Amino acid sequence: MSEKLHSSLGMHSASSPMGHAPGGPPRGPMLLRARRVAIAIVVLLALGAAGTVIGRVMHMRDLRTTTAAQAHIYVNTTTVQQSKGGETIALPGTLQGFIESPIYARTSGYVLRWKRDIGARVEKGDVLAELDTPEVDQQLAQATAAREQSASSLELAKISAERWESLRLRDAVTQQELDERRSAYLQAQSNLAAADANMRRLRDLESFKRVLAPYAGVVTRRNVDVGDLIDAGNGGASRALFSLAQTDPLRVYVYVPQSYASLVKIGETVPVTQSEHPGQSFRGTVSRTAGAIDTTTRTLQVEVSLPNRDGRLLPGAYVQVQLPVGDSEILVAPSNSLVFRPEGPRVAVVDTDSRVRLQPVSIGRDFGQSVELLSGIHVGDRLILNPADSLAEGDLVSVQEPAPAKDKR
Structure with missing residues (x-):
């Protein structure tokens, strides 16, 4: 009975030094193998647990490193310098011809032909276009006939006045009749003068058939073509034939x-x-x-x-x-270094301890890419370029390759 109990407890009997049951197979090697397997499992479990703990520790360390790196602010800076020499400002403008004018027709008619096109360089008096003016031609012919009629009437009035003057010397006619003949002669003179003026006006209009360049320049626009109806003048329904520029x-x-x-x-x-x-x-x-x-x-x-x-x-x-x-000596800063806050313009200055100081400034002249600062900064100050809106007083920053400020005007 005691041997069975010893065997069940894995204890060797005194009568069985090798741990063998009388008449049964040996149990020692099997127990030893089982123990080794159990030990290996325990070791593997311990190693796995240790690896998990180490991994978590390293992950937390990397996370802290990444968070610290992201929380760190990297900035580009420029050094404030004093600008010397002549100051200039760049002002935009548009080139214009010294003389620019639209060219209108001074008489009505049709475009017979045009002699100059866009881009053509012309001298004063060059013909730009020729017009056909049938109405003006007819009016001139009528005015010429009226002038001849007035001239004939004047000649008759002159002869009559001279005749009545001789008759008056013999008291053959009254003074009233002589005055009437003299008045008719003066009226005939006025009629001839009016006819001459009308004929000269129509001749001038006819001469405007040829559209001439009023000055030397270049044709910048042509607005008409052959056959177009042209109205005289520079307003209403009339339009410019050409545009000319010196x-x-x-x-x-x-x-x-x-x-x-x-x-x-x-x-x-x-x-x-x-x-x-x-x-x-x-x-x-x-x-x-x-x-x-x-x-x-x-x-x-x-x-x-x-x-x-x-x-x-x-x-x-x-x-x-x-x-x-x-000419003056001024302090200039890039325009992209300014920070506009409700309390006024600021610049972000990096102090010697790499801390941000939002310095109030007074802005002077604007040179485009740079501005004049009247107060708030000194030569050698490091200004942050393109400062973020989230940048606050006292932030710790890392400066990347500071460059001297350039006078960009």
Whole structure:
């Protein structure tokens, strides 16, 4: 009985040192194998649990690193510098011919032929078109006949007046009759003068059959063709036959802000640039100003004259006039460094401890890509370019490759 109990408990009997039951198979190797399997399972489970814990720890560490990196703000900055030399402002304008005018017909008729087309360069007096004027021709013929009739009446009135004067000397006629003949003679003279004036008017109208260029220039538009009915004048139903422009010199009008109006000097040379001619500047001259500030726009109209002997510049083209506004030393900052808040304009300055300081500034002149700052900054300050709206006072930032500010005017 005790042997069976020992066997069931895995204990060896004294009479069975090898752990074998008398007359049965050996159990020692089987138990040893089972123990090894159990130990291996326990080890694997422990390793799995340890790997899970380590993975979670590493994941949390990576998450903290990523969160910290995303929370860090990277910015580009520029260094405030002092601008020296002549200050200029770029003002847009449109080139115009020194003279630009529509050409109307001065007599009514039909277009018989046109002699010049768009782009043609003409001299003063060149024929642009010829008109057929049948009505004017008929009126001129009628006026010529009326003039001859008036001349004949004048001759008869003159003879009658002379005859009645001789009769009056012999008291053959009364003074009243002589006065009537003299009055008829004077009336005949007036009628002839009126007939002459009417005939000259119609001859002038007939001469307007030939539409002439009033000055040297280029034809910029042709609005008629052969057979078109033309009405005389420059209003109502009449239309312009051509448009003509004098292209040398050209003129351009710019509008100078009131703050710079007192700095404009008549006769001063100003550079004019055009995007179609990169790297090239044309020399213009300030020829005149309006002499008064426009109350609507608060600007001064300035006319700049521009030579164009080679015809490279075309009327209607867009140009930039670089207008000098004096010599001074000022602090300039890029326009994209400004932050506009309800309390006023600010710039985001990076302090020595890489903290953001939103500094109030006073803005002076606007040069386009840069502005003059009158107060709030100093030479050497680092300004953040394109600051985010979420940027706040005291934020920690990392600066990426600061570049010196350029005077982009």
